Amino acid sequence: MSTIFKLAWRNIWRNKRRTLITIGSILFAVLFAIFMQSVQRGAWGKIMNDVVNFYFGYGQIHTKGYWDEQSINKAFEPTDQLQKLEVEGENINAFVPRLESYALAAFRQNSTGVLVVGTHPEREAAMTNLGDRIIEGEYFQTGDKAVVVASGVAENLEIGVGDTLVLVSQGYHGANAAGKYPVKGLVKFGSPDLNKQMVYLPLAVAQKFYGAENKLTSLAIHLKDKEELESTMSFLKSELDTAQTYEVMDWERMMPELVQAREVDAVGGYIILFILYVIITFGIFGTILMMTKEREYEMGVLLSIGMKRQQMGIMIWLEIVMLGMLGALSGMVAVLPFVYYFYRNPVDFGKFSDDMKAAYERFGFEPIFPTALDWSVFWTQAIIVVIITCILAIYPLLKIRKLKPVEAMRG
């Protein structure tokens, strides 16, 4: 066996130029594939993360039917059971209680529609880093009777820190809602859409404003480890009455369009990879054809002197698979610095194209994407190449099976 391995290895290097060209083409394919996948994963990872972190959280609990209707009339009271689950859920850092509804905001002659989010200031900050988005003034605290306004809203209303914002809306079950709140801070979101509509109040203040004392529209779930999302979701679903009372949704269910967009993009990527690998497959196959053809005489000699077809098959199969592995490995090594560089230095796509910037911002994100440094991307592509070569290497096996020494050696 070690003899066969040794022979296979030496055979690889008998035509150095061709071997290097073949390895080079595999290297390029693997490099391109890994880089592309890393960029794609990185971008989507960032997008998902942004979406989840800027507001939604990895999951939420609502009254059953709330998400479709988004009406304040579906508000619920946090029960003892919910409080108990918050403590018992192993991977639950905290629930962020919120009361959300639309309102009209006004300052002097100006008015605009806003989404008023009543929230627990400290928990909100811990989960969505809202506090870090402050660009002017200060973040609020529990007990404040003040509002934090997105900078776009402030611009529209020409309002500043210290000014008093007027909010008017319809409250819980049709109650009148009106209030005046001093602006304590301005926050900035990457998305102009969000930036033009977010207004935050401390939870108790919002409950009072909407006439929904002690009521919530959602509990956003702040996880300790996002990898444990699924288990946490099933824990909550099993504990809560999801048939009648509550709905427990993860971010994928709350934002199906986003998941779909990611899938469409992934399919596009797969098509490109597929074409790339088809080309590479033909390239490798060309090498195999040449290799098999020019070795025919030699294989005839080997058969004559008593080498079994099986042994010869293993030798040639090993040659081709080693070739594939060498290409895949060198591709992995070659792409690593690129992936790492762009992982550490995310690319700001907004710099290249205003259209792209606009498109991403419409979804609510800044178009600044790092590559994903994900080993599964690396070895998946390597394995694909190795599988391709394993399959292609069957061709010479079929040849060897039918090889007649006399014919092979007649040239």
Next chain:
Amino acid sequence: MAVIKTQNVTKVYNPDTIPVHALNGINIEITQGEFTAIVGPSGSGKTTLLNIIGGLDNPTDGYIEVGGQDISKLSDNELIEFRKNNIGFVFQAYNLIPVMTAKENVEFVMLLQNRPQAERDQRVKELMEAVGIGDKMDKRPSQLSGGQQQRVAVARALAPKPHFILADEPTANLDSKSTANLLDIMADLNQKENITFVFSTHDQRVIDRARRVITIDDGLVISDETR
């Protein structure tokens, strides 16, 4: 005792299209220790005959016995096994595997036979010295002259201790000095070790060295003389 025996061996190539009658009923017997030349003009059927005797090709009809065994009925895998253990081949050229050194080429069949390392080492050394290139052990075929390559091929053919050596025009690509040299070695091995050689040729200088000359033409034995 006959190491090779053929009875009415015929070979027709392309029986379904344009049939070529390469052998038309060959009856020969070769005994242990012979030094025999199969002689005939190009196209007379020498290669075809040696291939069939060596179990590289099947006859269309007839019976072949090698070392007392009927080989016309062996399966492909049995034939490979049979060749490995019973027959040494020397071809006209390109006998050697280019990625192996001279030593590895000679050792190769013994490796396929799973012979122990010590035995292999000793036999390779012995054989390489017998064919006069004990100093070229680690050279690749491309670093050897044509004559040296053929000597390595003879050593390789001998390595598994076959019943006999079949050599199809082994000197066809050699100059006269290398030809003489290779024949000296073969004759020497034949005499000292009683190794049976059957070789084809149409070179008169080679024919002159043979002790038995079987002449074939058009796939038939036309003369058979022992000197």
